[in-house]
Amino acid sequence: MTDDVLDVVDVLIVGAGPTGLTLAIELARRGVGVRIVDAAPAPHRESRGKGIQPRTLEVLEDLGVTERVLATGTTDLPFRKYFDGQYVNDTARLADARPTPDAPYERGVLIGQWQVERILRERLAEFGVDVESGTEVTGFEQDADGVTAFLAGGERVRAGRLVGCDGGRSRVRKALGVRFDGTSEPEQSMVVGDVVAEGIGRDAWHQWFTPEGGVMLCPMPGTDSFQFQAGPELDADGEPLPPSLESFQRIFDRHARVPGITLTDPTWLSVWRVNVRMVDRMRVGRVLLAGDAAHVHPIAGGLGMNTGIQDAYNLGWKLALVATGRADAGLLDTYEEERLPVAAWTLGVSTELFAKVLEAVKEPGTGVEVAAAPPMGTGYPWSSLAAPATTGEPDVLRPGDRAPDAPCLDASGDPVRLFQMYADPRFTLLGFGAEVAESVGKLAAEHDGLIQAFTVDGGDLRDHEGHARRAYGVTGPALVLIRPDNHVALLARDPAEVTAYLQRIATFTPKE
Structure with missing residues (x-):
């Protein structure tokens, strides 16, 4: 053009x-x-x-x-460690992890x-x-x-x-x-790349260590390649040499000490330097x-x-x-x-x-x-979008927190998860108890296009095992507003609080 x-x-x-x-x-x-x-x-x-x-x-x-x-x-790949060429152990840090009603991905x-x-x-x-x-x-x-x-x-x-x-x-x-703002630390660097390595099992993430350093080969699912990670070779001035298949092979031979393994077919070769x-x-x-x-x-x-x-x-x-x-x-x-x-x-x-x-x-x-990193995405309790809670148990859930999942039954009695209900571009309003069913319907009509609404244990969904109430800290009638990015916006009993919150979104001003 x-x-x-x-x-x-x-x-x-x-x-x-x-x-x-x-x-x-x-x-x-x-x-x-x-x-x-x-x-x-x-x-x-x-x-x-x-x-x-x-x-x-x-x-x-x-x-x-x-x-x-x-x-x-894949969700199941153990770490296989070696030291000075000798096998040490296999570890599967999350082998005993299981999904829970509020967190389906363990x-x-x-x-x-x-x-x-x-x-x-x-x-x-x-x-x-x-x-x-x-x-x-x-x-x-x-x-x-x-x-x-x-x-x-x-x-x-x-x-x-x-x-x-x-x-x-x-x-x-x-x-x-x-x-x-931050720092760059060129002295801390590593070489990474994707290579083929015949003769190495693809059932584990291999990690060879020596007193001088180490090399790792991680089999990439759905491919024939491994991701290669290691410290770089250095020139006479201590600077990392450009990555190459030949240097990868030398590094592998030095630390893995596995004879007869040839690295081939590189599709990515790179030097990574620490930047914060x-x-x-x-x-x-x-x-x-x-x-x-x-x-x-x-x-x-x-x-x-x-x-x-x-x-x-x-x-x-x-x-x-x-x-x-x-x-x-x-x-x-x-x-x-x-x-x-x-x-x-x-x-x-x-x-x-x-x-x-x-x-x-x-x-x-x-x-x-x-x-292994600690969990990400636990919430934004400090945010202007986190309205003060007027119901629920704050030690269980606060506005700004990640919205938990829970198994329920739909109006036909079929199993459904809250996350399935949340897979919608709009806000989601949950009304716990038949007492709030009428208010839930009115709010959905008044804010059509901005929210979708469901009554739990009063029409749309049934919390048949109590997981939803436990996850949301709800014991009596309650209104829970969930943001489109599945964080709790509001925990309340009064429908006017939901209206006030949504009106504030429409012409947003920070909370006092």
Whole structure:
């Protein structure tokens, strides 16, 4: 297109990794006009970040892709450790973990990042939106009414909002001029890549350690390849040598000491250096940042892809309400309010985990299971969107917390889970008890299009085993409002509190 052609869209997303794709799905399923562009000429096939955490599986269930992720990846891969060439043990840290009524996913999934992106692209296409590969945003300008983005081919795009999901080297972030505070530690680095290794079993994540270092081979599900991880070879000045298949082989032979194994068919070779950085702002006017464009950190714990997906899940419903005119732009302030503290927590946790990994490899019998991260996505109790509770038990559940799952029966007596009911772009109102059934119906009618509503033990759903009441800390009649990103918005008895909350969303002002 030429410079005199101006496309107009509600939201332009720059970057089609897991973060950008998740955001595009969240917007498209709410009827928001969205374009998603990526500078790369074609999708990559690199394992990169290779773990989906349980909370992220809940997010992906809401997007409609968790079954595809579980079918592609694996949840059961033990760590097999060796020291000085000798087998030490197999460990399966979560072997005894079981799903619970309020948390259906007891463990994460090992899956290549490229596979996650492929699943998300397929889901996005089901909403009629395709990634525009080989499309680079060279710059943008914003004013009071929107953002004009300039593409490398000469096209201009006019968007209501622009979201930079373009990674750690984000051009969008640099153009905004926001700070990217933190540290870089080039002396701490590792080489990673995808290779084939015939003769190594694919039933475990192999981890060979010596007093000088270690090497790991992780079989990637659905492929013939392993992800290779190790400390780099250094030149005479102590700088990492460029990664190559030959250097990978030398590193493997040095630490694994397994004769006759040849690494072949490399599809990805990279040097990864420790960077611990985050922005001081995630929104400047009509331009927002998400994922690695807003925060980068050590890879231990698999937090990067998960944090980015959860950024997008938090932002998507808010941006959709603003883009469709159902909420004031002030609602977008809560994105930064809620996600910046999570980014800071992630930086602290992942840095600590990386240090533990470096320490662990010095001792036989230890390994990367120490790098398992604590649960993510537990909630935003500090948020302006967390209304004071006027019912329920605060030691069980508070506004801002992650909304628990629970098995119920529907009106026909068939089994159904709350998460299945929440898989809807709107707020969800649960009315516990027949006493509130009439109020639930009125609220649904008054706020049609913004909420869906169900009466529990009074018509729509039956809490036949009491799991829902226990999970939500409810003993008597109660109204529970669940945000579109499946966090508790409000715990109340008075229907007027629900109305007041929804009216505040529509013209958002921070709580006093």
